[in-house]
Amino acid sequence: MEIKVGNYEILTQGTVISIIDEPIDFFINEDAKGFIIRFIFKNDPEVTEKKINVESYETNGAKFTFINFNNNLGTGSFKPITVGTFNKRELLFSYRIYHLEGAGQTMHYNWLLGKEVGNGK
Secondary structure (H helix, E strand, C coil): CCCEECCEEEEEEEEEECCCCCCEEEEEEECCEEEEEEEEEECCCCCCCCEEEEEEECCCEEEEEEECCCCCCCEECCCCEEEEEECCEEEEEEEEEEEECCCEEEEEEEEEEEEECCCCC
16 A cells, blocks of 8 residues: 655654653664664753754764653644655655653654655765
8 A cells, every 4th residue: 555645655654652751763774774763752841842953863863852842732743854865765754742741742653755866865
């Protein structure tokens, strides 16, 4: 089965229920190499709005820290976020995050494939 959202092909989609203070890791394999995308949730009373910090993780991965994503009605991306490439196509991510006080976050996600890129890098 193939699912598309507009011009994007859904590579995979699902729901993850987090454990408080534990990361969510996506292991994305391409050919013989792979990379990790790590998601961390933090609440910071010093920060007045929702914020996402992105930094390098491990050799060729990325770490996304979601700060103050603590709305029980949900928060998410308006447009897919470009993460990199996968099999010479754009790799994008979209999400909705819901918070249950004392129980962590629930993340609904789509990993999407976009247009082809020149050399896959």
